[in-house]
Structures are given as structure tokens and as C-alpha cells.
Amino acid sequence: MKQLKLSNQLCFPVYALSRLVTAHYQPLLGELDLTYPQYLVMLSLWEHQALSVKALGQLLMLDSGTLTPLLKRLEAKKLIKRVRSKEDERIVNIYLTEQGAQLKQAAADIPQHMQRSLELTNDEVKGIKNLIAPILKRHLD
Template sequence: MKQLKLSNQLCFPIYALSRLVTSHYLPLLNELDLTYPQYLVMLLLWEHQTLSVKALGKELRLDSGTLTPLLKRLESKKMIKRVRSKEDERIVNIHLTEQGSQLKIQAADIPNQIQCSMGFTAEEFKTLKSVIGGVLRRHAEE
């Protein structure tokens, strides 16, 4: 049964690469006192300034049960502020604080540091990101 050999699986190299990439982020994020999931939230907020919890969950593919404790920790670190919408109290919007905005400056070189530490050429980086992005976009609605 060749199809059940680990070396013939798609899942394992993706899983192993994910763990490897994340391990390269960890020392850089430790300097910012952020976990990897917190960093992903901050990336979206640096891009958009304010997003609803629902929008963050959709973008990060995380449910509210996973996202809420993560947001509470970021709020306790004074990086974000959670504010209920005045129009619809069921909606909670996430805003960057001044401290959260300032962290962007410290994080600015992380993407370049990751590309270098992983040893990716610019072309490999672009190709890998494009292939993975295409697969994820095709399955975004699932």
C-alpha cells in the first residue's frame, strides 16, 4: 500500500513546513512579547486599524472560542481595545491602541528576517506564497 507511506502524503510536508516556519518566528516574536496567533491579529490590525471580531475570525480562519481569549490577552497587554458597536451591541470591534500601533515599527523587519533565516530566494518565497494562497482561496468558503 504505497499510498499510505508517509513520504507519499501531502499533509506531512505541509505540516512540517508550517512547524518549521513558525519556529523561525518564535524568537522574533518573543522580543515583542507576542505569540504567533497574536502576531497574526496584529498584522491585520496594522493593515486595517479596526476590525470586528467576526472579520478577524474570518480572515484568520479562527472561531470566536479561539479568538476571544487571544484578544483578551492582547487587551491586557494594552495592544488593542475591544469596543461594542453602538449600532449593534452584538458586534465587538477591535481597535489598535497607541502602544499597539507603535509595535508595528518594531515588527517591520520580521518578514525580511524570516525570508533570510529560512534561506528562501525571492522567487521561492513568491512561488510558495502564490501556490499556498491559491489553494486557500479555492477553499475559503468551506
């Protein structure tokens, strides 16, 4: 059955690339004392300054059960603060602390390090993102 050969599967190269990319992030993020999911949260907050837990979950494609422990660990590191909305107590907003905002400068070179580490050209990075984004959009909206 040709269709069941590993080399014919879509899932395997996507899985293997995901693991490779994450492995290349680990030493860089280790210097910042961040895990990869924590880095994604910080990237989101550096871009948006503040987000509700719900908005952050939608942006990162994570449910609250995954996000809550992640946010608790970032809060314990004093990088973020979680504040309940005064208008609606069901809404929890996430803000950067001063320490969290300062970490942005230390992380500034990570994208360039990653591109060099994976030996990707600018066109390859753009091409990969352009291929993946519409697939995710179709299936996650």
C-alpha cells in the same frame, strides 16, 4: 501499500513546513512578547486599523472561540481595545491602542528576517504563496 508511505503524503511536508516556519518566528516574536497567533492579529490591525471580531476571524480563518481568548490577552497587554458597537451590541470592534500601533515599528523587519532565516529567495516566497493561496481560497470561502 505505497499510498500509505509517509513520503507519499501531502500532509506531512505541509505540517513539517508549518512547524519550521513557526519555530523560526518564535525568537523574533519573543522579543515583542507576542505569540504567533497574536502577531497575526496585530498584522491584520496594522493593515486595517480597526476590524470587527467577525471580520478578523474571517481574515485569519479563526472562529470566535479561538479568537476571543487571544483578543483578551492582547487587550491585557494594552495592545488593542475591544469596543461594542453602539448601533448593534452584538458587534465587537477591535482597535489598536497607541502602544499597539507603536509595536508596528519594532516588527517591521520580521518578514525580511524570516526570509533570510529560512534561506528563501524572493521568487521562492512568491511561489509558495502563489501555490497555497488558491487552495485555501477554494476550501475556505
